[in-house]
Amino acid sequence: MAERKFKRTKNFLSFQINTDKLIPATSEEKMQASLMRDSHTFFRDAMKRFAKNKIAMTCAVLMLIIVLGVIFIPIAWPYKYDQQLGMSLYGSDASYNNLSPMQYGETEQARIANGEKVFPHLFGTDSLGRDYFIRVVYGTRISLAVGFFASILVLIIGLIYGSVSGYVGGKVDLVMMRIVDIIYSLPDMLMIILLSVVLNRVLGDNTSGIFDKLGTNMISIFLVFALLYWVGMARLIRGQILTLKKQEYVLAAKSIGAKPGRIIAKHLIPNCLSIIIITTALQIPSAIFTESFLSFLGLGVSAPMPSLGSLASEARAGVFTYPFRMIIPALFICIIVLSLNLIGDGLRDAFDPKLKD
Amino acid sequence: MGKKTVLFIVKRLVIAVVTIFLIATITFFVMNAIPGGPFNSEKSVSPETMAALNKKYGLDKPLIEQYGNYLKNIIRLDFGPSLKQKGRSVNDILVDGLKTSVKLGLAAAFLAVGLGLILGTTAAVFRKRMADKAIMLFTTASVAMPSFVIGTFLLIIFGLYLNWFPVDGSLKGGMVMPIVALALYPTAYITRLTRTSMLDIMGQDFIRTAKAKGVGNLSVIYKHTLRNALIPVITYVGPMIAYIVTGSLVVEQIFSVPGLGRAFTSSIINRDYTLIMGTTIVLATLVVLMNLVSDIMYKVVDPRVDLN
Numbered sequence A: 001m002a003e004r005k006f007k008r009t010k011n012f013l014s015f016q017i018n019t020d021k022l023i024p025a026t027s028e029e030k031m032q033a034s035l036m037r038d039s040h041t042f043f044r045d046a047m048k049r050f051a052k053n054k055i056a057m058t059c060a061v062l063m064l065i066i067v068l069g070v071i072f073i074p075i076a077w078p079y080k081y082d083q084q085l086g087m088s089l090y091g092s093d094a095s096y097n098n099l100s101p102m103q104y105g106e107t108e109q110a111r112i113a114n115g116e117k118v119f120p121h122l123f124g125t126d127s128l129g130r131d132y133f134i135r136v137v138y139g140t141r142i143s144l145a146v147g148f149f150a151s152i153l154v155l156i157i158g159l160i161y162g163s164v165s166g167y168v169g170g171k172v173d174l175v176m177m178r179i180v181d182i183i184y185s186l187p188d189m190l191m192i193i194l195l196s197v198v199l200n201r202v203l204g205d206n207t208s209g210i211f212d213k214l215g216t217n218m219i220s221i222f223l224v225f226a227l228l229y230w231v232g233m234a235r236l237i238r239g240q241i242l243t244l245k246k247q248e249y250v251l252a253a254k255s256i257g258a259k260p261g262r263i264i265a266k267h268l269i270p271n272c273l274s275i276i277i278i279t280t281a282l283q284i285p286s287a288i289f290t291e292s293f294l295s296f297l298g299l300g301v302s303a304p305m306p307s308l309g310s311l312a313s314e315a316r317a318g319v320f321t322y323p324f325r326m327i328i329p330a331l332f333i334c335i336i337v338l339s340l341n342l343i344g345d346g347l348r349d350a351f352d353p354k355l356k357d
Numbered sequence B: 001m002g003k004k005t006v007l008f009i010v011k012r013l014v015i016a017v018v019t020i021f022l023i024a025t026i027t028f029f030v031m032n033a034i035p036g037g038p039f040n041s042e043k044s045v046s047p048e049t050m051a052a053l054n055k056k057y058g059l060d061k062p063l064i065e066q067y068g069n070y071l072k073n074i075i076r077l078d079f080g081p082s083l084k085q086k087g088r089s090v091n092d093i094l095v096d097g098l099k100t101s102v103k104l105g106l107a108a109a110f111l112a113v114g115l116g117l118i119l120g121t122t123a124a125v126f127r128k129r130m131a132d133k134a135i136m137l138f139t140t141a142s143v144a145m146p147s148f149v150i151g152t153f154l155l156i157i158f159g160l161y162l163n164w165f166p167v168d169g170s171l172k173g174g175m176v177m178p179i180v181a182l183a184l185y186p187t188a189y190i191t192r193l194t195r196t197s198m199l200d201i202m203g204q205d206f207i208r209t210a211k212a213k214g215v216g217n218l219s220v221i222y223k224h225t226l227r228n229a230l231i232p233v234i235t236y237v238g239p240m241i242a243y244i245v246t247g248s249l250v251v252e253q254i255f256s257v258p259g260l261g262r263a264f265t266s267s268i269i270n271r272d273y274t275l276i277m278g279t280t281i282v283l284a285t286l287v288v289l290m291n292l293v294s295d296i297m298y299k300v301v302d303p304r305v306d307l308n
Helices: A002-009 A027-034 A042-052 A054-076 A106-113 A132-168 A170-185 A188-203 A209-214 A216-244 A248-255 A260-271 A273-296 A308-318 A323-351 B003-032 B047-056 B063-075 B090-125 B130-143 B147-161 B176-202 B205-212 B217-254 B260-270 B273-301
Strands: none
Touching: A042 A054, A042 A273, A042 A323, A054 A132, A054 A323, A132 A170, A132 A216, A132 A260, A132 A273, A132 A308, A132 A323, A170 A216, A170 B003, A188 A216, A188 A273, A188 B003, A188 B217, A188 B260, A188 B273, A216 A260, A216 A273, A248 A260, A260 A273, A273 A308, A273 A323, A273 B147, A273 B217, A308 A323, A308 B147, A323 B130, A323 B147, B003 B063, B003 B273, B090 B130, B090 B176, B090 B217, B090 B260, B090 B273, B130 B176, B147 B176, B147 B217, B176 B217, B205 B217, B217 B260, B217 B273, B260 B273
């Protein structure tokens, strides 16, 4: 109180020093000033925001369940995706074909009557007597894998092309961007169909390993993605790089002699990471869309390997008698695409809260 | 129109022409890369017949000359005879198919734009209320459904169980479901686009001014907001046509609509190479032109836009 009185009476022009202000801070006070909160990286902040988004988190958990299921269910499931249950050494048993969900074939019924336990056909069987559940699982696996790897491919090509174009600039940029403009204006779906038709015939049987199983159609899908789909990504990256390369820290890096490759890899790309993650996340569902579309037209994976699109396409023949066979893969496509879209939206909101409407 | 706009239009035109030329070239060389001639799949053709066939279609000439002829024919809009449908030229099939497909596509496009604008405006006006939430739920769900899924679901629900519409697209009333199937995705997209740009405009000063001087609510929405909010929708016209074109490939197949899409899909299955080439070029040109028109319109309608 005494101090206050003194302050009030003090002439504001006086040079008299308030000595209280010169007392060194105690260590406790220092702690208070410095440790307000743990320092957070941008990435962790974004993830925290993402974790608060209930819809996106639900979808992320759902996708996790689907991915885990798709990886592990085939190991434990007693049936194989290409196993025709009615087929045995003694000839074929048509009673296994076109089973409704939870029904059994004749020999299985006999075994059940004997008190044995038979693993149920959750989704029934298809017209060749193959367990439909495991086919849907495999189909989901293929569709997800295609979406994922196609997006990675698009990401790599777009990233390299976009960053080179944006960083080098000038005439190189002009030429590179005109090429992008032209590829961008090609109607992608029609070109994909055309290339699929042709690559199918050109590649013929000259495939081996995993691609032999997936079929030439898959190779053509990947080729087409590599040829056509990267342009959107390349444009985005270029735009980002163009604004980023004018920043001071890039100038600083240049001045101490960093090479362009290092500047791009160490300074520019990490700074457009958020936009890369968002775009890639939204690219996956669109790749799944494309794959299912092509499979539906009969240009997708080759039999007996299923994908969600080809399952739906096969089911079209008997859609009035066995509508569930159509509905199941279609529902799976919708659920996957919907959750991936919502996860992508969630990521966008988390990484770039300004964009939220 | 300023000098810049003219320059922009010229640039766009050049790119469009180059693209169409490129599409024709890709189509030609890609189709030529198929091993064996187009007649290899025919039933055991004798070498003499094969030579005669090749000669008839000019396939014995060197590739460059074939390419020249091909370009000339395209400029004259002549796509040659169909390989599988005997006695019909690709042109006949294209014209036949287009008659149906254009009707279908236009109906879907108008439905999408009309419904999308109404829904988008409603959602923006009732922001964060029930109507908005319901509309956004609808759009989120529709965007996640590929056209063939929408198509088959409509077929099962309205064609099979409810029996409201015939399942065959060539019958009376059979076009309703294909139109809805094609329009659903663009509708959802336009709804979102309209909603976002309406919300953006509603927050601007001139709307507040209009409200302050006592303009009625409806008038503010329709005269001041919606008119400005329409501009971004124009940019979607090109992609929408592209979507409808590719969507029609499967939708026409599902509902057996005798259009160009079905002709294209069956030509893929039958390996009718001339028909594949002709259809690809026509559809691709259509898409490129629509993109061009929507880009130019966008620039002309809103001169503030700097598309580069």
